[in-house]
Amino acid sequence: MRSRYSAWVNQDASYLIATWHPSCQPETYRPSITASFSQTVWQDLTVISQEAGRHENEGFVTFFARFSENQRRGVIHERSRFLREEERWYYIDGTVPALGRNDACPCGSGKKYKKCCAT
Numbered sequence: 001m002r003s004r005y006s007a008w009v010n011q012d013a014s015y016l017i018a019t020w021h022p023s024c025q026p027e028t029y030r031p032s033i034t035a036s037f038s039q040t041v042w043q044d045l046t047v048i049s050q051e052a053g054r055h056e057n058e059g060f061v062t063f064f065a066r067f068s069e070n071q072r073r074g075v076i077h078e079r080s081r082f083l084r085e086e087e088r089w090y091y092i093d094g095t096v097p098a099l100g101r102n103d104a105c106p107c108g109s110g111k112k113y114k115k116c117c118a119t
């Protein structure tokens with residue numbers, strides 16, 4: 001997860017595509033990935049948890065990443081699923097964890113979500 005975040009920060013589309021599971025046809029995302037580089041500034045990544053999957057070749061990483069895009073701040077909160085094939089981990093997909101307005105903000109600020117990143 002951290003290496004993929006670094007690839008976004010360093011605008012390395014080739015690394016992102018190489019670490020995306022081939023079944024997702026990641027090369028089709030190259031134009032939108034490279035287009036996003038000129039507008040997005042990544043600010044930080046907080047890994048919230050790492051969990052084993054249903055078998056030894058599946059794993060999950062829940063994270064929170066802050067960015068700004070076109071002068072507006074944004075966040076990504078995701079539970080990413082990774083699959084290991086031939087000793088190499090690939091990003092396969094992700095879901096958005098449920099988060100209530102009164103829950104603690106996953107960015108680690110100590111504030112309620114509604115008073116922090118939800119605004």
